Amino acid sequence: MTITIDMKPETDQPRAIGRAAVSVKPVPPRTVLKDLQQSGSLKALFPRTDQDELTAVLLNTAGGVTGGDRFAVSMTCAPDCALAVTTQASERAYRAQPGEIGRIDTTLTINGNGRLNWLPQETLLYHGAALHRRTRIEMDAASRLLWIEPIIFGRRAMGETVRDLRFRDHIDLYRDGELVFSDRTRITGNAAEILGKMATGNGATAMLSLICAAPGAEQYLDAARRLLPETGGVTMPCRDLIHARLLAPDGFDLRRMLFPLLHVFRDAPLPRTWMI
Secondary structure, X not given: OOOOOOOOOOOOOOOOEEEEXXXXXXXXXXXXXXXXXXXXXXXXXXXXXXXXXXXXXXXXXXXXXXXXXXXXXXXXXXXXXXXXXXXXXXXXXXXXXXOOOEEEEEEEEEOOOOEEEEOOOOEEEOOOEEEEEEEEEEEOOOOEEEEEEEEEEOOHHHOOOOOOEEXXXXXXXXXOOEEEEEEEEEEEEOHHHHHHOOOOOXXXXXXXXXXXXXXXXXXXXXXXXXXXXXXXXXXXXXXXXXXXXXXXXXXXXXXXXHHHHHHHHOOOOOOHHXXX
16 A cells, blocks of 8 residues: 655755555454554544444644645555544644645545545635645445545634635546546635635635445435535536535534535444544
């Protein structure tokens, strides 16, 4: 299991570097850890649960991401396995120096009838942050994926306004080696002004993307549409794949929209870290 990412910092100043690679195997009726590689300021913890799926909790001991930081995550799910991945807390992207970018590269691999639930808590983008993220998902036709990424553009309750931001988010999903879904987000400049326009965010400071890729995913479409607010939309870009996007005034409202929506796609409770 190899993480192929250029981890060389862009600056001579001290910067955080972290890698975590996890693979799981079936030991019926449960899923257990097969291999674990971790280094630097990125760790994976495995709390005990009463679920058959294994839960991996990612922890960034650097306390956040700033310009020049490098993080790489790899998750591999074998057939007959169920893996849930979350974070110990919300990730934070702090102000970066000019010309420096923080990078997070994630690779998710699901084999056979394996099931992977990617359920991180929110990414908080602060004024002056510079963050580029790339996610590559490779799965088989029989695999099952539930993937979310909630993003907060400054905490409204704390009076935070993001007027300087360099943010890029790339997601590519391959099924049986064929690219079936690709999404690109780029917000550069005054994020509050950009998201304040009616055609972009209409004043929203929180955003969520959700992907459900699984055989028979269309069965969830109508239920998801009934739960979505006016600031949300859901579509089926191809067979066995649903994509939804939500906008909310702030992080609290986003969670209030998200929890019932997740229950449509997932018959297990959220990882305990979401409740702490």
